[in-house]
Every structure is written in C-alpha cells, then in structure tokens.
Amino acid sequence: MDKYQVLKETFGYTTFRQGQERLVDSTLSGRDVLGIMPTGAGKSICFQVPALLFPGITIVVSPLISLMKDQVSALNAAGIHAAYINSSLTERQFYKAMDFARQGRYKIIYAAPERLMTESFLALAKEVPISMVAVDEAHCISQWGQDFRPSYLKIVDFIQQLPVRPVLAAYTATATKAVKEDILCILGLQNPDVLVTGYDRKNLYFAVEKPKNKREALLEYLRKNPEKSGVIYCNTRKTVEEVHQQLVQAGYPAVRYHAGLSEEEKKQNQEDFIYDAAPIMVATNAFGMGIDKSNVRFVIHYNMPKDIESYYQEAGRAGRDGEPGECILYYSGQDVKTNEFLIEQQVKNEEFGREEQEVIRERNYERLRKMTFYCFTNECLRDYILRYFGEYGGNYCGNCRSCLTEFQDVDVTEEASGILNMVVTSGQRYGIQAVIDAVHGSDSAKVRQFGLQENSYYGVLKDRTIVRLRQILNDLLVKEYLWLTPGDYPVLKLGEKGREFLQEGDRVQVFLKLPKDQEKAENKQKVQKKRAVENVKYPELFEILRQYRYQMAQKAHIPPYIIFSDKTLREMSTYLPVNREEMLEINGVGTNKYEKYGKAFENLIQDFIYNKNIEK
Template identity: 55%
Template structure:
C-alpha cells in the first residue's frame, strides 16, 4: 500500500494536513526529520504512516504513559499491531511484549526513555530490525525547553549501541530557535529535513481577564459552556482542591488531578474525564500531556503558567477536533509571585549538575517575564504568541480579547511619578495593595495605625480607580521602573531606572482599555448539524466505546460525527467519504452508524 491508501484505510482521511506529506516522504527516503507542529496538527501520523511502510520496527520514544496508552488504543482500533513498554506493565507483561517484538508481531513499539538502556530492552534492540526511532516531545532533550528531562540525553547512547543507525525523526509542538538547534545537535540529526507548519490555531479564541474575584469569574465563564467539556488549570494543589470542591458543590460534573493524589485516584479521575463521565477536569500541569481528547471546548487557566511554551501547549488541548474553542487566562499579580517561588525552589531534575541547574533557572526567569508580558500586552494576543515562537502575523486576528477591545494611548508620566514617589516615601517597605490604598486615600485600620495617611502621597490619586493604578504598577514592573521582591509577602522596590521618571527625564505612555463593558465571547455551538441526529450518533458511539472499553473519541471524534450529519451518507461507499472513517472502522461498526443515518433521513 502507498501512503494515501494507508491514510484512508487506517485513519479514514483522504488528504494530508500541512507538512505531513513532506515529512513522511523524507522519512521514506531514509532521511532524518524534525517536525515542529502545534498540538492538534497531526504529528503522530508523520511517524505512524512511514512506520507501517518501512521494513522493520519503529520505536517511538515518549515520556508520557498516558500518551502511549492513548495512541496504542487508537492504533489498535484502527487495525494496527502496536504495543508499549513502560512502568505500568508487570514483569511478565513486559517480557511478553519483548517476546512478541522479537517475533515481529508489532510494527510500532512505544517506549519510555528510561527503558532504553535497561539490560532486557537492549538485548532485544541489538538483535531487532529497527528501521526508525521517532522521538516524541523532542523539546524535552533541551535544557532550554520547558520540560527538560535528563533521560532524553541518553537516547543517543542507546542509538550508538545498535548494530545499525536507524532513521531518526523528532517531533514537538513548541520550540523556539534555540530549542530547535538543541534538538538537532543533541539527537545528532544528519542534515535533517525540517518542517515548521506554523503555530497558529485559528479555531482557538484567546483572552486574558484580570478579575477581582477569580471564583466568581469562573462561574460566570462556565455559564457559557454548559454541557461542554473543558479543563481548568491551577498552579497549586490547594487551588485544584478548592476549585474542584466549589464546582462539585454547585452541581458541576468535575474531577481533579494533581501529583498529591494516589496513582489509583489519578488514573480513575483521568479515565472519568476521557470517557466523558465528568465534563470538567480541574488540574495542575501534571495533567494533560498526551491526552488526545478531541472534544475539549475550553481551557481556563485559573492561574498564569510560568512560560508561554507551557501555556500554549496546555491551551492547545482545546479544539483538537478543529471546532471553535476558548482559551481564557485569569491573571493576578500573585500568580507571578507563585511562579517565582516555584522557579527559585525547583528541584525537579536531581540529575542536573549545579551549573546546569543555575542556567535552567535563569532561563525560567526569562520565560516567566515573557509570560507576564503576555498578560499585560494591549496588542493582539495571537500575534504575541506567534512572535514568541519566531513566526510573523498580521497583528489583528479578530479572535482574541485584545482585538475585540477598545484601547486608547494615555500619557502616564504624572501617574507613574506619583506611584514611584509613594514607594520611595514608604521606604520601599510595602506591597502593591498598600501602595494603592495610600494613593487612593483609604482609611483602612492598618494604614491609619502606621500613620501612612500623613504622607504627602496620601490620597493624591483618589480620582483614579484601583484597577487603573494596578495596571500602571504592573506596567512599571514590566518596564523595570519598579520591581517586586520574591518574598512570601512581596514589596515594591525602586530600580536604577526609577530616577528617569521621578526627575522628569523621561515621559511614559501606555495603552489602557476604555472602561466600557465588553461583550461576552460567543458560546460555542454546533453549526449546520442536526442536533437530534448528532445525539443519536453519539449514543451509538458511546455504546460501542463502553463495550470496547476505550474512550468514545477513539471510536470516532465529534468532528467525524458532525461530518456524518452534514454528508448524510446512504451507503458504505458514501460513509467512507466521511473524514475519519477508514476501511477498518467501516468494517467493524460502520453499519450501526449508517442505520441510524438512514433511519433519520427516512423520518
């Protein structure tokens, strides 16, 4: 079979997406490749299709147990012989997979990087015909990447022990220029054919909100997504517990996921989400990598992540089926402090030497700054993300909160002088809240007790809203005219640049949103699809999925069911024209879906 026949038979598609065919073609020519493709762009097909066409076995190196399980489930349902090797297998199961592999039962084997150089696996690998090694989540090899894993550095040690060097293909969703260079250098890719398909996910709507009360804002948002599936990311376990409990008490089908739970509870909660037994997953960043759930309609960040790479990867778990989806970040200044604390106290990779650990922390601080800038920019949010990854954009996407807002440029020199003067007069001993209270003339008990109402800066911004003062302070921090300490109770400090403003040597202006109510982002609806037929097809899919003990999207995605509703096929030949329906799945259970469609059209 050629690549087009395999694409249709096993995966149900008639056309390749951007970049896929070029990467597959180069692999089949025996060349190393590097694919940088955003979440949902179809990276997996780029190594799965050539794996089915090459002579020997393809090893897929992945750090994620959930990803392995998900992809093995999908490929098995599509009729491909595949297995995985990771810590979830017993010794007997592990040995059985190796035995089957020696007998060439599998075309693709997923393996964790930690397993590569173990005695049992090395014995198998040295005697096997390995045609390709596909490195998934390849950014993990770079200490400049957001998920650096020292175990990835041992991949080439494993390759050198093989009798012949196989083709090496590497794939990642997010990589800056520095990370890309690292991937090529560390994996020793030989003159690799490289494809960057572009980071833009046009179906995703981006928004940053800065609410006074995040929980109230969350309830308000969830009102737009009734009966929709989504993920709420929190920075800490404590926040996960609080948010999940609140939502459950309000009657939402919500579950939780963080590293503090037992392995069994994490597994059960994850399966509840994947199998649609719960609609909302409240989680730390420990959740999500490798979860190929197609019907996630929204991702809400209750706290700001520590870098753009993580944010875009997590936000990108929405709308993987190509349908409209929302990515909303709820920002507060405390998020910056929390992330700074995590960076300074991080001991995630104990294998790193002290010098490397210091370099990683410095890079983490730079990335946090870029993430904080994202939350304050008045420019197009999509443009900001694309520029971060080195990609040009038009500057107006019409699908983010900034492009839907009205901004005006204001001279803030006088306001900045008042704020910096207040910080100076309190001897740099107080945080943002107290500075705002002094400037606005608050009569709170603590302020009065300390005699701060006697300062010359007391009440000099009484006519300016707290929201605007905070925005200006945030801007001064970003532009390094102020800094916030890393203490548990951070205070504002002047910087070497502060005198330029205080002494009038420099003027400042910034864009501020006009204080008019913004319309809510539109609810996500099913367009041009009969809801009655769609629900009928979903019921059949869910029944089959339950019987097969796999997530419903493994059978068919929502996008495939919607395409059935639009095309209303009358026979098996027409059903094959539906995106996502391949010959294997048609033979397995196409008749049940066809009967439902025929019944609907007859009525």
C-alpha cells in the same frame, strides 16, 4: 501499500494536513526531521505512517505512561500491532512484550527514555532491525524547555549503541529558538528537514480575566455554557480537589486528575472525560499530553501557569476539531507566588550542581515573568504568544479579549517619568509596592523602613490612584522600560527603554492603552465605595481598628462612635484607604475628622497591608 493507502485504510483520513506529507516524505527518504507543530496538528501521523512502511521496527520515545497507553490503544484498535515498555508493566508483561518484539509482532514500540539504556532493552535493540527512532515531546531534551527531563539525554547514548543508525524524527508542539537549537544539536540530527507549521490556532479565543472571586466566575461561565466540554487547569492538587468538590456540589458532571490519585481512578476519570460521561475535567498539568479529545470547547486556567510554553500547550487542547474554542485565564497575584514556590521546589528536586541549578532557576523566573506580562498586556494576546515563539504578524487578531475591547491611548508620560526616576534615584533597590507607595506619597511601613520619604520624587504622583499607578508600572514592565529581578524579594531595575526615556527627557511620550469605559468603571467604583459595606473583607483589621478606637475614646472620654462609626470602620476594613484622598471617600470621614483622627487609622491600615503582604 503506499502512504496514501496507510493514511486512508489505517487512520481513516483522505488527505494529509498542513506539513504532514512533507515530513512523511522526508522520513521515508531516510532524512532526519524536526517537526514543530501546534497541539492538534497531527504530529503522530507524521511518524506512524512511515513506521508502517519501513521494513523494521520504529521506537517511539515518549515521556508519559498515559500518553503511551492512549496511542498504543488507538493503534491496536486500528489493527496495528504496537506495544509500550515502561514501569507500568509487570515483570511477566515486560518479558512477554520483549519476546513478541523479537518475533517481529510489533511495528511500533513506545518506550520511556529511562528504559533505553537498560541491559534488556539494549539487547533487544541490537537483535532486531530498527528503522526509525521517533522522539515525541522533543522539547524535553532541552534545559530551556518547559519540561526538561534529564532522562531524554539517554536517547543520544542509545542511538550510539545501535549497530546501524536509524532515521531520527523529533516532534514537539512548543519550541522557542533556543529549544529548537538544543533539539537539533543534542540529538545530532543529520541534514534534517526542519518544519515549523506555525503556532497560530485561529479558531481559539484568548482572554485574561482578574475576577474578585474565581469560584463565582467559573460557576457563572459554566452556567452560560451548560452543554460544553472543557478542561479546568489548577496549579496544585489541593486546588484541583477544592474546585472539583465545588463543581460536584453545584451539580456539574466533573471528574479530577492529578498525580496523587490512584492509577485506577486516573484511568477511569480520563475515560469518563474522553467519552463525555463527565464532560468537565479539573486537573493539574499532569493531565492532557496525548489526549486526543476533539470536542473540548473550553480550557480555563484557574491559576496562571509558570510559562507561556505550558500555557499554550494546555490551552491548545481546546478546539482540536477546528471548531471554535475558548482559552480563558483567571489571574490573581497569589498565582505568581505559587509558581515561584513551585520553581524553587523543582530546582531542589533536580539532580544538578549548584551552578546548573542557578541557571535553571533564572531561566524559569524569566519565563514566569513573560507569563505574568501576558496577563497584564492590553495588546493582542495572540500576537503576544506568537511573538514569544518567534512569529511576527499583525497586532490585531479579532479573536481575543484585547482585540474585542475598544481602547483609548492615555498619555502617562508624567507618571512614567515619576516612577522611573524614583527607581533610579533610590538606587534600583526596591520592589513594586515600595516604589508605588513612594511616588504616591504614602506613609507606609515600607516607605518609612527604606527612608523613601526623603527621596526628591516622593509624592510626585500623590493625586493619582494606587490602581492607576499599578497599571502604569505593569505596562512599563511589559514594554521593558523596567524589569524585575528573580527570587523571593524581586526589585525593580531600569531597562534599556527606560534609560533611553530618561535620557531623551520631554521628547518621548508614553501611552497606556486602556478600555474606553475604564474611567466610567473607576467612577462607578468610587460611587460604590460611598455605599454601606455589609460584609467586611478583612475582619481582623476591623477588630484592630475597633480596639484602637476604643482606646482613643477612653483617653478622650467620649463614646467610640463619636470618633468613627462601626459602619465607617467596616468600609475602612474593606477598601483599605492609605492616604487622605482615599480616606475621604469612606462614609463617615469628613475633613475635620480626617485631620483629627485619620492619620492614626491610616498608619494602622498601612501596617496591616505590610504585615499581611496584601496587594492593593
């Protein structure tokens, strides 16, 4: 048999996809290879075809039990004798598999990296001819990869123990320049054929949304797409449980998947999803590796992932058949805090020294920062992802939310100058909210605590809205005029472009890219604020304001409603006005009442925002 016969008779394909044949040929010629190919590009074919043509056994190192089971099941179904060696086997199953391997019954053996250096597996490896070792998910060997697994370092020790060095083939879907160099160096690939087929999946649509209510946004999406199959990724098991329950209660055929479920339930739910018995999967990132379901039409990230690598790999599970797929990310500020917590937990759980832990922590925070910027950029989302992986093309793809929105460039040079100067003159010691409050002229608890009201740039942008200032500051972060330090209390630092801007003075302009209907939307929001508020967003604050109003009324010997009506307090407790302009937009607050009572209520609201760590 030759490669074409194996491809057709075993796998049912008449032609190789982009890059596959070159990697197959290099492997068959005895050359090491590194293939960096996007999810759905057919990486497994690149090492499975040579494995069936080599005289000896191929060992495939794989990180996940579910991935091994799926691929071995698919090979056995195709008539290929394959097995896996991992912790899911009983002692009897393990020894039976080892005996069959010695008898030459298997062409391909999948093994967990932890198994490689065990006495029994090493003994087998020295008894049988091994033609190739294929390393799947090769990015796991790099500390700069999103899924670093120390057990992957055992691969190198294993290779050195073999009587004859086999061909090495490494494959991954996501690898930055640093990760690629790590794979080549740590694995010791000899004269490798390195092929990067490109990260672009033109059939995928990318969007970032910031819904006020994620649950309602998700249900609305599913109502509009009733026949589609998709994956909904959540950051935590708790969120998976909550979202899954909501979908089931709403009548959607959804299943769940996370590490806290029994193996039986995970297996059943995975099968129900793959076979469309339940076309919607709600899962943590524990789900998806090696799942070859071609008709996934959407991947929704209910929470922002911790890095671009994870996001692109998970989003890439949509549209594996080449048909259109939608990749939508629901962002909220809380997602950042959740990911920071997960980063700290991950570092604590790894068996590293203090210096190594610090390096890993800083690396993870930097990747989280880049992921957060993705959620705020108004530039082409696809281009942002591709540039992250070192690919450069046009800045317009025509198939992402940014490219399909009509934008206008708004000159924000004055605002940028105010923000950057505030950061510098305050010693680059404060976070986002403190800087925004200061340039806005807010009398907030943070401003008073840090003494920022004494800064010469205090209040220079008091006529701009908090929303607009936050947009501009986020854009300055994305464009690297500023950067945030990692850790629990991030502070703003001046970036290289920020220094250049301040040195150049008025000769440099800064533009903010905004949707053309942004101004209309902001005006509409102001009109809506004039309407009565039926439901209070922060009932606890409403009680604080009501009690204060009562005490004030008692001292003044007037009815409480004379000060402000309940309707007015409800609006304050929903929209959180913290300055004169915002307070005057509230129903029932006129100039006279503001001068008489407004400042006291502002201070209460500012303290509430600070104590509850609310982002406006």
